[in-house]
Amino acid sequence: MKLVLASSNAGKLFELRELLGDAFELHAQSEFGVEDAEETGLSFIENAILKARHASSATGLPALGDDSGLCVDALDGAPGLYSARYSGVHGNAEANIDKLLGNLLGVADDARTARFVCVLAFVRHATDPQPLVAEGIWEGRVLHARRGSNGFGYDPVFFSPAHGCSAAELPTATKNRDSHRGIALAKLRTLLQA
Numbered sequence: 001m002k003l004v005l006a007s008s009n010a011g012k013l014f015e016l017r018e019l020l021g022d023a024f025e026l027h028a029q030s031e032f033g034v035e036d037a038e039e040t041g042l043s044f045i046e047n048a049i050l051k052a053r054h055a056s057s058a059t060g061l062p063a064l065g066d067d068s069g070l071c072v073d074a075l076d077g078a079p080g081l082y083s084a085r086y087s088g089v090h091g092n093a094e095a096n097i098d099k100l101l102g103n104l105l106g107v108a109d110d111a112r113t114a115r116f117v118c119v120l121a122f123v124r125h126a127t128d129p130q131p132l133v134a135e136g137i138w139e140g141r142v143l144h145a146r147r148g149s150n151g152f153g154y155d156p157v158f159f160s161p162a163h164g165c166s167a168a169e170l171p172t173a174t175k176n177r178d179s180h181r182g183i184a185l186a187k188l189r190t191l192l193q194a
């Protein structure tokens with residue numbers, strides 16, 4: 001199946017291509033000159049669907065939207081939906097991490113609990129009344145400083161107790177198997193097969 005990924009994030013594209021394998025031909029929306037959708041939703045679900053509709057509308061192809069973020073308990077769920085623009089500059093992972101660590105200064109380990117959330121939405125066409133939607137959650141803690149250089153975004157400061165290391169210290173295959181995105185995609189595949 002040929003489909004378009006409604007995202008400008010190279011990290012997502014890389015992970016989702018690995019996860020989908022050969023049965024799917026996943027094209028970045030940039031290949032078709034599609035600009036970013038405006039993320040005006042109040043939930044990951046709303047944004048994932050509106051991204052998918054936007055890309056499908058512009059390309060005429062089925063589309064996959066990914067809206068994701070890091071929700072930190074000590075910050076009442078922030079940066080959450082606004083993870084990509086937390087520092088004020090969209091998509092600047094270094095600045096976003098600096099702001100996050102600054103806001104958690106002095107917060108002890110056991111109060112630094114957080115989770116990555118990923119919602120994937122698949123639409124067959126732009127006005128599909130039945131988008132397939134799947135959510136994945138990955139529990140962890142925000143570290144005090146960066147560790148590792150794999151992955152993207154907040155990976156260097158996300159500690160996974162289940163793995164005993166940061167997300168950026170995991171091989172891609174392990175992150176893909178156990179991450180919020182990996183879990184969401186496994187669920188979406190089941191929905192696609194139904």
Ligand SMILES: O=c1nc[nH]c2c1ncn2[C@H]1C[C@H](O)[C@@H](COP(=O)(O)OP(=O)(O)OP(=O)(O)O)O1
Pocket residue numbers: 006007008009012036039066067068069070083084085091096116151152153154155167179181
């Ligand atoms: O596995 C992950 N590892 C580390 N960080 C992650 C992950 N998954 C999401 N994140 C962070 C990156 C970004 O700060 C925000 C997503 O924001 P989000 O709007 O969904 O994506 P984006 O703006 O980068 O690309 P786009 O909207 O074009 O898909 O959460």
Ligand SMILES: [Mg+2]
Pocket residue numbers: 039084
């Ligand atoms: Mg975004």
